[in-house]
Amino acid sequence: MRATDSNQDYPFAIANSAAAVLDGTGTVLAWTGPAEALLERPSADVCGRSARELLADASTWDAVLAQRTQSTADGWEGRATLRHGSGRAVDIGFRALPLTDGSRAGTARWLVLAAPAELDAQWRQDHAFTQELFLQGRVGLAVFDAGMRLLRTNTHLLPYTGMPPELNGRRLADFLWEEDARAIEEQLREVLHTGTPLVGFHTAVRTLDDPRSGRVLTVQAFRLQEPYGDPMGVAAVFTDVTDHERSRGRLDLLYRATAALTGSLSVLRTIEDLGGVLAPALGDCAAVDLAQTVLTGGEPPPGERYALMLVRTVVAGAPADGLRTGTTHVSPVPAAAGTGDGRSDRSGGQPPVRECGGLLVVDLADQQGAQEDHAWAAAVPGAHSAMTAPLRARGKMLGALTLWRGGDRPRLDEDDLALLEEIASRAAMAVDNARRFTKERLTAVGLQRSLLPPATSETPALEAASVYLPADADSGVGGDWFDVVPLSSARVALVVGDVAGHGLHATAMMGRLRSAVRALADLELEPDELLVHVDDLVLQVAAEAETEDGRHGTDDVTRPGGPVAATCLYAVYDPLTRQCVMASAGHPPPAVVGRDGVVTYPELSPGPPLGVGGWPFEQAEVELAPGSVLAMYTDGLIERGEGDIDEGMRDLADRLLRADVLGRPLRDARHDIVAGLPPGRLRDDVTLLLARARTVPADASATWQLDADPAVVADARQLVVAQLARWGLDELAFTTELIVSELVTNAIRYAGGPVQLRLIRAGALTCEVSDPSNSQPRMRRARASEEGGRGLYLVAQLSHRWGSRYTRDGKTVWSEQTLPLNERGTATAAAGSSW
Secondary structure, three states: OOHHHHHOOOOOOOOOOEEEEEEOOOEEEEEOHHHHHHHOOOHHHHOOOEHHHHEOOHHHHHHHHHHHHHOEOOEEEEEEEEEOOOOOEEEEEEEEEEEOOOOOOOOOEEEEEEEEHHHHHHHHHHHHHHHHHHHOOOOEEEEEEOOOOEEEEOOOOOOOOOOOOOOOOOOHHHOEOHHHHHHHHHHHHHHHHHOOOEEEEEEEEOEOOOOOOOEEEEEEEEEEEOOOOOEEEEEEEEEEOHHHHHHHHHHHHHHHHHHHHOOOOOHHHHHHHHHHHHHHHOOOEEEEEEOHHHHOOOOOOOOOOOOOEEEEEEEEOOOOOOOOOOOEEEOOOOOOOOOOOOEOOOOOOOOOEEEEOOEEEEEOOOOHHHHHHOOOHHHOOOEEEEEEEEEEEOOEEEEEEEEEEEOOOOOOOHHHHHHHHHHHHHHHHHHHHHHHHHHHHHHHHHHHHHHOOOOEEEOOOEEEEEEEEOOOOOOOOOEEEEEEEEOOOOOEEEEEEEEOOOOHHHHHHHHHHHHHHHHHHHOOOOHHHHHHHHHHHHHHHHHHHHHHHHHHOOOOOOOOOOOOOEEEEEEEEEOOOOEEEEEEEOOOOOEEEOOOOOEEOOOOOOEOOEOOOOOOOOEEEEEOOOOOEEEEEOHHHOOOOOOOHHHHHHHHHHHHHHOOOOOOOHHHHHHHHOOOOOHHHOOOOEEEEEEEEOOOOHHHEEEEEEOOOOOHHHHHHHHHHHHHHHHOOHHHHHHHHHHHHHHHHHHHHHOOOOEEEEEEEOOEEEEEEEEOOOOOOOOOOOOOOOOOOOHHHHHHHHOOEEEEEEEOOEEEEEEEEEOOHHHHHHHHHHHHOOO
């Protein structure tokens, strides 16, 4: 800044002041250049004349002189209106100073300094503002020189104990912690060197005499300059914002704790997240104790005052030799609401234990009695204070929340206790909601598992093993299901499905669909036709839901019985032909691990999901080599938020190979395939069904073509008896003769055309008779007077099970008989010995 610019704000600066020397009569003896500039009147025109003539109104001369009533020995001040050289009036402020040179006794001379009235008023305002600013005590004000020494402070620079009575000439490090003083001085030096004001600098201030947590100050600073522009120091304003920062910190902690409590519906994850927020924000160590039944969704047991047994479930911030999870102890807070009675220290001073409304805060410093009576508070080494609050919701005691604090941190106080009470109240509601959700989820998981078949199974057609992982607690149980359905003639049906949505509704709908698929599978329908029937069932359920909504006037599709969407993959494997026929309703294709170790996905055209209606389903056929593995799954295994579906399918192929599904039992390999998918972190259910293909040896079946002539019935019996003899099943010859006689006779009598007879020895003895007729046989009750109508009844009595199925050329009626005990294991081994 230029010198002339800086001096404009200083009314009586030598370079700016208009000055005149007057004698005792008021005659102007001398006149300065600034005075000439102020009035634009040269000294030659002014000197020797009376000052009265300089006034704009000469009659005001007496009023100007009357202002001397407030004069002092140093002179007097006043205001006047002078006449400018141009004729206009100029308001000024002046100060008259007596001059004495000692040359002539009794001679009076006056030095009069004048400045424009507005500049004079501004200077007076600045002076008054600065004076009052240093007198107030609400904020700290200080002026530092270039060496960061205090030049001037107000009476209450820092509102904190340990301040010396006199600060002028001191440095901050003389009474503050060195690191605190250094932090402030670095900022002030930056202001001094750059001239950039410092705004909103927050710092902690601790005095040497009281090294507690101190106070939090906000520092504002700006540079001070000499009139000619050189830096002379820094002015700083210190505002104590400790209470504000603590309040804001408590609100922020309450907000973060609330966010942690609302982030999950799992009891354990909820309190884990809460513990991570509380330690070290509110205490050095935090522990959450819960009643054992709360973790499993059960109701907490009723407890008397100080009698509820808790399990330490979460510990956050604890030292290695401190608290441990899994320990049990009695709750330090009452199970019922507290009475609010405080209990004082034996010495009559500050109570070591304070109780209010079931909350406890314990000061462990020099309080041996408190440590003995409240061992829970002294559980953390080095802690000087502790507090605990109950987790109580809906009138039930769920657990307790406990905090410890030690080191140089201030002791826990009533404000901390109030904050803990609010957090504990919210935590209790969150834990109770999570507990109730856990109870519902466990019910849904139990229901779902009860609706699913065994995880492993063995049939002559294949070895099967499955894995089911429910979604995490936040997502809820889904509607995944699988099934292995034995069919006639050693065939087997494999099913994997997924109902959209989560919860009990999805689980219940899954049970309905699985039952429907199993019932339709018993009808021996082709996969595409079976899916059409299941699709009709889903549409019917949706129609019923719409009717129910209209009846009750609601459009809530999330309630039980609402609209349903599901996917399904249905496959039928025939171990005699090694053909697997499959159809999909919006479901991903299966993976086939060949004997050469190559994983392929069959070309399968998926139809729409179940519930769309009006669309056909296409079949695909793939040959499974003996020993190859078919993997069917739900989308939760390949859609985990880690990439697209193609990437998920490639990952599944890698998992199948790494698990060595070709060389290990599937019951062992299945767990390795889903390794890395923890049950508690899945957003969707994961279902995996593995099936190792087997084949029936050629010598385990026999087929004959018979003419449509009643005379061939006797030949059929002979053929069957001879074949059973070769298999060593002579003890089944008699019953098999009867079954074959009845089935062949019915086929010739009611169907006509060529008849095919086949025997299959694979886990059971199956007798099949095929004919070109599409009419299904029906067992009926024959009257005593009727000669016929008892053939199928006889077949049903002699068979373990029997039935009929449609084929492309007509139908097949089949009957199964249980093999003798000494033959069942041999038959199963023979079926699996071909790979």
